[in-house]
Amino acid sequence: MSLMKLLVVNGPNINMLGIREPEVYGNGTYIDLCNLVDNYCREKDIEVEFFQSNHEGDIIDIIQNAHDNFDGIIINPAAYTHTSIAILDALKAVDIPTVEVHISDVSKREDYRQVSFIRDYCKKSIMGFGFKGYLMAVDYFVELVKK
């Protein structure tokens, strides 16, 4: 039996990593990101599944389906971070410990990126560490199960 099962959810345009604004998001692709997190979880005996969508409703569906199936959610809602009360409500509905991740340091970017509807609900918010932020989120869950 694995230590735990995590769901990694990425929102709109994260599939464009590598092409998209490399000066902000780096050169790695979405597949590179998944491989990095997958290998890290494997080392730690954690089961992990990945989901990326450009559609808000699909993200809500995957969160709802996580109910009773996952021990933790790592989510980068991308631009929906700043707009979506529906994603917040879905996270609240399933009530699975959640960590918010952003590749860039949104706190140092445009005013319209300063709002995060999910932040207050999430156990932790990690931003500005590039892909490593997702590994830091995995570490958070490892520490959580040790407690």
Ligand code: DQA
């Ligand atoms: C992002 C930051 C958001 O403001 C932006 O809309 C994204 C990516 C990040 O990972 O840094 O698409 O969530």
